[in-house]
Amino acid sequence: MSSHGARSVCRWTGGAQERRRPAGGTPFNRRGTRVPRDTWLPSVGAVLSRVTAFAIDGLDSRPVTVEVDIRAGLPAFAVVGLADKAVREARERVRAAVLNSGFEFPQRRITSNLAPAYLRKVGPGFDLAIAVGLLAASGQVPAEALERWAVFGELSLGGELRPARATLSVAEGARRLGIEGLVLPRERAAEAALVEGLRVAGVATLREVTEVLAGERRAPTPPPAPAAHESEGEPEADLGDVRGHAEPVEALVIAAAGGHHLLMEGPPGTGKTMLARRLPGILPPLDRAEAIEVTRIRSVAGLHAGPALAAGRPFRAPHHSISASGLVGGGAVPSPGEATLAHHGVLFLDELSEFARPALEALRQPLEDGHVIVVRGQHASRFPTRFMLVAATNPCACGFAGEAGRCRCSDADIARHRRRLSGPLLDRVDLLIGVPRPSADDLAAGPAATSTAARERVLAARERQARRLVGTGVACNARLTPRLLRRDVALSGTADAALRDAHERAHLSPRGRQRVLRVARTVADLEGAERVGTEHVLRALSLRQHEPGEEPDARSATPAAAPG
Ligand SMILES: Nc1ncnc2c1ncn2[C@@H]1O[C@H](COP(=O)(O)OP(=O)(O)O)[C@@H](O)[C@H]1O
Ligand SMILES: [Mg+2]
Numbered sequence: 001m002s003s004h005g006a007r008s009v010c011r012w013t014g015g016a017q018e019r020r021r022p023a024g025g026t027p028f029n030r031r032g033t034r035v036p037r038d039t040w041l042p043s044v045g046a047v048l049s050r051v052t053a054f055a056i057d058g059l060d061s062r063p064v065t066v067e068v069d070i071r072a073g074l075p076a077f078a079v080v081g082l083a084d085k086a087v088r089e090a091r092e093r094v095r096a097a098v099l100n101s102g103f104e105f106p107q108r109r110i111t112s113n114l115a116p117a118y119l120r121k122v123g124p125g126f127d128l129a130i131a132v133g134l135l136a137a138s139g140q141v142p143a144e145a146l147e148r149w150a151v152f153g154e155l156s157l158g159g160e161l162r163p164a165r166a167t168l169s170v171a172e173g174a175r176r177l178g179i180e181g182l183v184l185p186r187e188r189a190a191e192a193a194l195v196e197g198l199r200v201a202g203v204a205t206l207r208e209v210t211e212v213l214a215g216e217r218r219a220p221t222p223p224p225a226p227a228a229h230e231s232e233g234e235p236e237a238d239l240g241d242v243r244g245h246a247e248p249v250e251a252l253v254i255a256a257a258g259g260h261h262l263l264m265e266g267p268p269g270t271g272k273t274m275l276a277r278r279l280p281g282i283l284p285p286l287d288r289a290e291a292i293e294v295t296r297i298r299s300v301a302g303l304h305a306g307p308a309l310a311a312g313r314p315f316r317a318p319h320h321s322i323s324a325s326g327l328v329g330g331g332a333v334p335s336p337g338e339a340t341l342a343h344h345g346v347l348f349l350d351e352l353s354e355f356a357r358p359a360l361e362a363l364r365q366p367l368e369d370g371h372v373i374v375v376r377g378q379h380a381s382r383f384p385t386r387f388m389l390v391a392a393t394n395p396c397a398c399g400f401a402g403e404a405g406r407c408r409c410s411d412a413d414i415a416r417h418r419r420r421l422s423g424p425l426l427d428r429v430d431l432l433i434g435v436p437r438p439s440a441d442d443l444a445a446g447p448a449a450t451s452t453a454a455r456e457r458v459l460a461a462r463e464r465q466a467r468r469l470v471g472t473g474v475a476c477n478a479r480l481t482p483r484l485l486r487r488d489v490a491l492s493g494t495a496d497a498a499l500r501d502a503h504e505r506a507h508l509s510p511r512g513r514q515r516v517l518r519v520a521r522t523v524a525d526l527e528g529a530e531r532v533g534t535e536h537v538l539r540a541l542s543l544r545q546h547e548p549g550e551e552p553d554a555r556s557a558t559p560a561a562a563p564g
Contacts, residue, residue: 046071049136049143052150052179053129054170055114055121058334058374058381059300061166061173063150065115066126068133073109079130081114083121084333090124093155094131101159101206106138120379122333124154125164128183131155131206132213145213148180149201153188159206161185166300168292171195183209190308191299194292237278240450244442248275251433251543253454256282257461258522259476261367261389261428263352263421266435268399272392275435276348279390280315282454283346284462290344293384297343301336314345314387320354324362334374334381339366342387352391353420360425363389367428370479388478389429393421430478430515431543461525477522482514489517495534502541516540 048069054061077091098105112130114121128151136143152170154162163185171192174182181199182192189202201212211217239249248264252275255262264272286294291309298304298314318327318338329337339347349355366372366385374381396414400406409417426432465476468488474480480488491499499516502508508516517532519540524532 047137049133051129051133054173056166061169066129066133067113068137069111070137075107077110079112081117086124087121090127096157097155097159127155128153141210141213150174150179151183153185163187165302167191168296168299238451239278240447244438246448248435249448256458259478260430262431263429264392264435270435272435276390280313281451283313314342316342317348320351324359327359328362328372329374329383336383339385340383343384347387349391352393464525477518485517489521489532495537498534498537
């Protein structure tokens with residue numbers, strides 16, 4: 001390690017290496033990279049290098065050119081270009097890492113500019129680009145290599161590379177840019193290698209980076225991405241653990257089969273949370289495109305650590321104290337919220353009535369559109385939010401409404417509790433079921449289903465949907481549009497009559513009617529039925545008791561009873 005302060009002449013500051021620009025000329029070629037030194041003309045002593053790096057913007061990355069300019073003057077080191085604190089702090093890390101790796105740190109006036117200037121640069125992922133730019137401008141790595149390689153990573157003071165977030169987005173950005181390869185921390189190489197057609201060099205230290213750029217070290221090929229962990233939620237959890245609850249378990253299967261949102265209501269301790277945690281285990285596995293998307297989101301959120309590709313469906317269960325921006329995304333620099341982390345998986349809101357109203361209201365757009373747009377200043381970030389909503393709640397504040405003699409709530413209390421649930425959210429829930437206290441016999445009996453058996457039924461039903469919906473852009477029954485409903489749910493005469501009857505008696509709204517049709521389609525798919533029959537419609541009606549906002553006395557005491 002050299003102590004540059006004690007040395008009189010640095011390799012690159014020595015008089016012999018002073019470079020001169022030709023009058024009106026420039027020592028850089030069109031692509032902004034330094035031309036080979038033997039073509040240089042005598043100089044006035046300024047050197048510039050350019051490195052391609054990436055800024056994270058929502059879930060995507062945008063190319064950033066890191067320019068490093070070194071010129072005569074008092075020793076100084078500035079980083080400019082709408083950089084946040086972590087990027088400006090890169091100066092200290094870069095200085096220490098360069099020296100501790102045995103390179104010279106030029107005692108001159110150094111300016112690093114991150115362009116384009118309007119784009120906000122966040123996080124420590126620019127360390128490596130600034131360090132490499134500095135080494136190139138001081139002739140310590142070949143600048144030509146920077147045309148072919150982009151770099152991304154955080155530096156430690158000792159010159160080791162630390163993994164940074166959003167590697168997958170960065171690798172995709174590099175591929176889009178048509179750059180040949182990406183140098184990044186070794187721990188993230190497998191994640192970057194998910195992007196096909198991009199050379200990935202996973203390295204451990206700044207020294208190794210320079211060796212790769214100089215062509216002295218072959219970029220180690222990362223191992224093929226292993227299939228990652230099982231589904232989230234509770235990996236060991238099986239539906240076979242649940243005693244009794246034949247009805248709620250069947251409702252869970254219907255929800256999984258059609259991708260329907262589900263609300264469970266019942267007294268405490270009856271197994272609502274237990275049921276919800278078993279949902280990811282009966283959902284179909286992620287396909288590759290979905291897995292890439294889930295990995296990208298987790299990586300941007302800093303949650304993706306181990307294996308390269310996420311395999312399990314996400315299961316997010318935020319605490320009810322969560323804020324609106326925590327739920328749908330936000331922050332000064334927009335980052336994904338729980339709704340996005342649950343994309344392609346399950347968002348579980350336990351104790352729904354305890355969530356703050358603004359937080360639940362904020363879920364309206366994500367539920368309706370499948371994405372949320374977070375606007376900060378002039379800039380909008382779009383986050384996908386296609387999740388299955390599962391919510392659980394007590395029927396009243398004490399939890400025992402409907403159980404004779406146990407509930408201490410007044411009618412007004414119950415009405416207030418119900419109002420907290422009603423509104424835009426409940427209106428988008430397809431299945432609304434009761435989870436009553438299981439009887440002693442139920443608890444002694446065997447399970448209603450195992451996860452393996454349930455998943456097989458779900459998979460078969462999903463296959464039927466996929467075949468029918470091919471080319472429509474709709475993945476499951478829960479998202480059938482009115483036009484597709486007309487096409488795919490042709491009701492028989494008696495089925496239509498049953499629905500009309502329910503319409504009269506249960507005051508079904510037009511939205512409620514569509515909901516019944518979608519669920520009926522799923523029930524038919526689970527049975528392997530081509531047409532939606534009367535029994536499917538009746539079943540769908542029994543899985544949705546009342547319209548939100550109704551008075552409590554309009555509900556029957558046992559929520560699982562059929563309407564009317
Ligand atoms: N139907 C059931 N079968 C088996 N165990 C149950 C059942 N209901 C509740 N339990 C047990 O009680 C615990 C609490 O259940 P939980 O799902 O948290 O209830 P809730 O969310 O309805 O208040 C569960 O972890 C489980 O051990
Ligand atoms: Mg619970």
